[in-house]
Amino acid sequence: MLLKKPLLQVWLCGAAFACLPGASFAERAERIYSDAQLHYVNFVQETDGMEALFKAMDEARIQDVAIMGLGVAKKWEESAPREPRYYMGDEAPVYYYSATDALLAEAIQTLPGQQRERLHPFIAGFNPTDMNAVRHVELMLEMYPDLWKGIGEILTRHDDLTALTKGETPRANHPALDAVYELAAERSLPVILHSNLTSKREREPIYRQELKEALAAHPQTRFIWAHAGTSAEIHRYQGKIKNLDTIVGELLAAHDNLYIDLSWTVLEPYLLEEGVPTPRWLALVEQYPDRFMIGTDLVGRFGNLGKNIQGFDRFLDALPQEVADKVARTNLLALLPEHD
Template identity: 55%
Template sequence: MFLLRLTLALILGGISVSVPARDYRFSDAHLHYVDFFQESAGMDELLAAMAAAGVEHAMLSGIPVAKKWHEDEPKRPRYYAGDDANAYWYSATDVLVAHAYKQLPAEQRERFHPFLSGFNPNDKNSDAHIRRMLELDPGLWQGIGEVFTRHDDLTALIQGDVPRANNEAMARVYHLAAEYDLPVLLHANITSKRERNPLYLAEIEEPLRNHPHVRFIWAHAGTSLEIHRHQTKLDFLLPTVARLLEDYPNLYIDLSWSVLRPYLLDKHGRADDAWVQLVSRYPARFMLGSDVVGRFDRLGDYLQEFTPFLDALPEEVAQRVARDNFLAVLPRRVRPATGQ
C-alpha cells in the first residue's frame, strides 16, 4: 500500500528537527464505477488504484444518466458536455454496479459500499422503484446517490424537467432513506453560473429541515467546476456552510475536488485558515471523495492533492476527514470500526 513516509526537516533556531510525515489512510466517499456512457475500466483497475493510493474503503455508485450519441453527431462524445445531445435517466447503472460488486471475493466486498442512483428525481414513482431494488438484493445497497438535481449544464441536457432536491418525488425518497437507514449523497448546486448569491439554497435547506433523520452528504458543498469557471470563488459559501452545519446535525460535506480550489487551498497550495477552522469545529462532518468517473488511474492523485489541507488540521481530525467520517455515516448494520 502506498502511504506517505517521508521525513520533514524543520529548522528551528538553527537546529534540525526531524518530524515524521503523517501517514493517511483514505475512504473515497464519492466514486463512480461507470462513466456517462455506462462504461468502466473495471474492478481490477480500481483495486490497483486503491492499493497504490492507500484507499481502504470506497463508496461505489453508477451514473444515473446516460449520454446519447445523437443521430446527427458525426463523432461519439467523450463526456456529457461533448456536444448538445441529450442525456436520459438510466436505471440499469445500478445493475452494472451490483454485478461488479458481486464478482468480488467476500474480503474485498467489505471495502466497497454500493450506493443506488439509477432513478429519476422528478418521478414520484422513484421511491417504489428504489424499494424494489432494495428488496431484490437485501443488504447490498448502503446508500442513495449521487442524486443529480441542480448540476450545471448537465441538468439542462437531461430529458425532462430540471430536478430539485426539495420536490415531492425526492421527499418520498428521503422517507424511504430514513426507513432503511441509508445516507443520501446529493448534488445540488447552491447557485447558478451567473448569480452571486445562494440562489438555490432553499432546495438543499428544506430537505435538511424536513427530514432530520436522513444523513445528507452534500456533494462538493454545492459548488462545481462550471460555477468556478464563471464566478471564480463564492464569498458566501463558507459562512453559508458554517450556518447549515450549526443548524442541521444531519448535514455532511463531501469535499471532493471542486471544493479543493479555490476554497481549501489558495493559489500557492497553502491551506485556507478559515476552512481549517471550520473543519476543526465540526470534525465529524467532512469527508473526501475523488469523484472519478469510470476511470481510476488518477484516483490517488486526486486524494493526495488534499494532503496540504489535511496536514494543516489537527492530526486526529485529519484522519477522520480522510477515512473515518465516511464510514460513520453508513448504515449501522454495515458500519466498520474506524480502527479497522
C-alpha cells in the same frame, strides 16, 4: 527593518507548513483514506472495471469507497461526428438510466469477500422528478438485499448537466424525493445529494432554500452534500462562490443531519489558495470535525485515483492529526449502516 516575531515565524513556515501542528511526513506516508464519492461508470456507462479499481485503490492507500453508478447516460445522436465521452462533449441530451445500479451490483457480486467489504454501494439510477422514484430504490433493495449502503448521488441543480437532462428540472426539495428521503431514514442509508448553491451567472446562492427545505423536512435523513454546492462550471464563470465557508457553517449549525463531501471542486479555490491551506476552512473543519469527508468523484476511469485523493494532503496536514484522520477516513464510515 526587523520583522516582528509572529510575522517572522509565519514567513519561515512557508509552504512546507513546518510550524503547523498537523501530520508529519511519516504520518502522511501512512495515511489511509476513504473515498466518499466514486462513480463506477462514466457518462456512457463504461468503466475500467474492478481489477483496475482495486489496483488504483491499493496504490493510493484507499481502503474504503462509497461507490455508485451514474443515474444519467449521454445520448449519441446520429448527427454527431463521433461518440461523446462526457456529458458536455456536445449538445446532445442526457437521460435517466436505471440499469446503472444493476451494472454495479452485478460487478460487486463477482468479487471475493475481502474486496466486497471495501466497497459501499449507493443506489443512483432513478429520476429524481418521478413521483415513483422510491419504487426503484425499493426494487434494488429487494433484488440485492444486504448490498446497498446508501442512496445517491442524486443529481439535482447541476448547471449544464441539468440543462442537458430531458424532462422536468430536479431540485433538492422536489416532492418526488420526499419518499426517497423517508425510506433512507427508515433504512439508515445516507443520501449523497448534488445541489448547486447557484447558477453559472447568479452570484447569490439562489438555490440554497431548496436544500434548506429538504434538510428541515427530513431531520432523520443524513445528507452528504456533494461538493458543498460548488461545480467546475460555476468556478469557470465566477471564480468562486463568495463566502462559501460562511454559508456551509450556517447550514451545519442549523441542521445536524448535514455532512459535507469535500470532493475536487472544493479543494481549489476554497480549501487551498495557491496551494496553501485556507485558515477559515481549517477553522470550520475543526469546529465540525465529524461532518466533513473527502472524495475523488472520478467517473469510470481510475488512473488518477491516487493523485486526486492525495491532492487533499496539504489541507489534511494542516489539521490536528485526529481531525485529519476523521476527514480522510472515518467520518464516511461512521455514516454507513452497520454490517450484518
